[in-house]
Amino acid sequence: MPSTNSSLFLCLFLAATSLNLIIAADPDMLQDLCVADLNSAVRVNGFPCKPATNVTASDFFFAGLAHPGATNTTMGSVVTAANVERIPGLNTLGVSLSRVDYAPGGLNPPHVHPRATEIVFVLTGEIEVGFVTTANRVVGRRIGQGEVFVFPRGLVHWQRNVGSTPAAAIAAFNSQLPGTLGVAAALFASEPPVADEVLERAFQIGAGEVRRIRRRLAPH
Ligand code: GLV
Numbered sequence: 483m484p485s486t487n488s489s490l491f492l493c494l495f496l497a498a499t500s501l502n503l504i505i506a507a508d509p510d511m512l513q514d515l516c517v518a519d520l521n522s523a524v525r526v527n528g529f530p531c532k533p534a535t536n537v538t539a540s541d542f543f544f545a546g547l548a549h550p551g552a553t554n555t556t557m558g559s560v561v562t563a564a565n566v567e568r569i570p571g572l573n574t575l576g577v578s579l580s581r582v583d584y585a586p587g588g589l590n591p592p593h594v595h596p597r598a599t600e601i602v603f604v605l606t607g608e609i610e611v612g613f614v615t616t617a618n619r620v621v622g623r624r625i626g627q628g629e630v631f632v633f634p635r636g637l638v639h640w641q642r643n644v645g646s647t648p649a650a651a652i653a654a655f656n657s658q659l660p661g662t663l664g665v666a667a668a669l670f671a672s673e674p675p676v677a678d679e680v681l682e683r684a685f686q687i688g689a690g691e692v693r694r695i696r697r698r699l700a701p702h
């Protein structure tokens with residue numbers, strides 16, 4: 483039978499472990515840095531580290547968020563990611579950023595990040611933001627320059643530019659690679675396609691409507 487001390491230790495360990503599971507997104511780091519070797523054939527959770535002697539400042543640098551992205555897209559918005567795929571030094575660090583640019587009326591359409599909570603900071607303009615809880619409740623509002631809003635991990639969320647000028651925001655994530663699954667694209671523009679019958683029944687629409695949405699969302 484375990485001693486009182488070891489039972490106490492076990493309880494504390496389990497509490498700490500479950501707390502870590504609740505508050506952490508990516509697993510914690512075990513060394514100062516582990517710059518991703520993006521070309522390695524080795525598959526691990528994250529990326530293997532490149533040799534420390536090959537690490538340079540450019541592994542931790544990215545200038546790609548300095549300027550607006552082109553918003554002449556179907557949705558009138560564009561997301562520029564600054565994650566481990568662009569900044570190898572982010573490997574194992576559990577954070578990343580994106581810049582989102584919106585044309586007037588532009589929408590960053592409903593999507594989820596399976597591996598991160600997101601916090602957005604508006605650089606310019608005014609956007610309407612929202613997410614849906616698992617109780618199907620929408621939580622949203624308008625936010626303007628200098629204001630922030632949080633999208634909890636795994637919940638469907640979106641932003642829409644409600645102003646008459648371009649808008650831009652910076653999004654921060656507690657994951658080096660949050661992953662993005664666009665709801666409409668996942669269902670109507672996947673490869674191989676989701677069966678028509680699934681979409682017709684789920685959305686209560688006809689075959690013609692499924693075809694029309696597929697055509698509109700097909701990658702150009
Ligand atoms: C905004 O929601 C983003 O994911 O960049």
Ligand code: MN
Nearest residue numbers: 593595600639
């Ligand atoms: Mn997002």
